[in-house]
Amino acid sequence: MVKNIETRTNHREVEVLDALRQLGGAARNANLAELLGVSEETIRRTTKSLARVDLVRRVHGGSYLPESGAGAGVFSRLGRHQREKARIGAAAVTLIPDGACVFLDVGSTTAFVAQALNARRGLDVVTNSLNAVQALAEQAGNRVFMAGGRLGRNDWGMFGSETIEFIQNFNLDVAVMSVDAVDARRGFLLTDADEADVARAVIRQARQTIVVVDHQKFGQTAPLVLCPPQAVDVVVTDQPVKPEMAQSFRNWDIRALEAVKHKSKDAA
Numbered sequence: 001m002v003k004n005i006e007t008r009t010n011h012r013e014v015e016v017l018d019a020l021r022q023l024g025g026a027a028r029n030a031n032l033a034e035l036l037g038v039s040e041e042t043i044r045r046t047t048k049s050l051a052r053v054d055l056v057r058r059v060h061g062g063s064y065l066p067e068s069g070a071g072a073g074v075f076s077r078l079g080r081h082q083r084e085k086a087r088i089g090a091a092a093v094t095l096i097p098d099g100a101c102v103f104l105d106v107g108s109t110t111a112f113v114a115q116a117l118n119a120r121r122g123l124d125v126v127t128n129s130l131n132a133v134q135a136l137a138e139q140a141g142n143r144v145f146m147a148g149g150r151l152g153r154n155d156w157g158m159f160g161s162e163t164i165e166f167i168q169n170f171n172l173d174v175a176v177m178s179v180d181a182v183d184a185r186r187g188f189l190l191t192d193a194d195e196a197d198v199a200r201a202v203i204r205q206a207r208q209t210i211v212v213v214d215h216q217k218f219g220q221t222a223p224l225v226l227c228p229p230q231a232v233d234v235v236v237t238d239q240p241v242k243p244e245m246a247q248s249f250r251n252w253d254i255r256a257l258e259a260v261k262h263k264s265k266d267a268a
């Protein structure tokens with residue numbers, strides 16, 4: 001069923017809808033604002049109005065068209081568990097020193113790490129994620145390198161042999177990776193084969209690997225094993241790890257870091 005845009009939107013809203021179509025069905029507020037020559041606050045206000053009549057779906061920092069197919073990918077996942085992912089992102093950045101060479105993958109949680117990197121300076125950030133690049137473009141003090149390759153529209157990222165070859169040019173200090181599931185026996189799991197190929201190449205290239213994952217992924221399953229679990233150094237998550245998983249992490253010599261809600265009263 002096609003919605004009647006002419007009777008349900010004003011001129012600014014029609015402009016935003018057209019801009020979203022030009023940008024492939026999904027975009028960050030900053031990109032829409034730049035394209036239309038207006039403020040991000042105008043974009044937020046306009047997309048909020050459009051969301052009331054279900055012409056767009058709003059997520060953290062952006063929006064997408066429901067009919068575009070973008071909702072099946074990473075962009076819609078940015079809107080889920082935003083507070084938890086923001087905490088995870090802030091906690092992960094505490095593990096990254098100024099001046100490091102860092103890789104960020106295409107995951108939605110990793111996009112929150114990208115946003116939190118404004119707390120660091122002198123970084124060389126390598127990524128195959130368009131969402132990460134857009135977040136990093138709004139920051140100063142760090143250099144950003146975007147991997148080329150084949151565009152995966154669901155993930156808003158670049159994949160394939162060209163992507164891997166590009167990444168192999170870098171001496172990575174830290175790799176920040178996301179996963180689709182964490183299993184107490186098999187470790188870290190992914191669904192997409194292209195994403196797994198890139199991720200494995202990154203982990204081989206990095207001195208330290210950090211997995212960022214919200215608690216919903218623990219105990220879930222996916223068909224592809226990312227890497228031997230011993231290759232991961234730190235897992236950053238938003239809730240305490242359950243005993244069976246904690247034991248597996250100890251066996252694999254993985255540090256589990258819980259992203260706390262607040263540094264408060266009983267924090268000692």
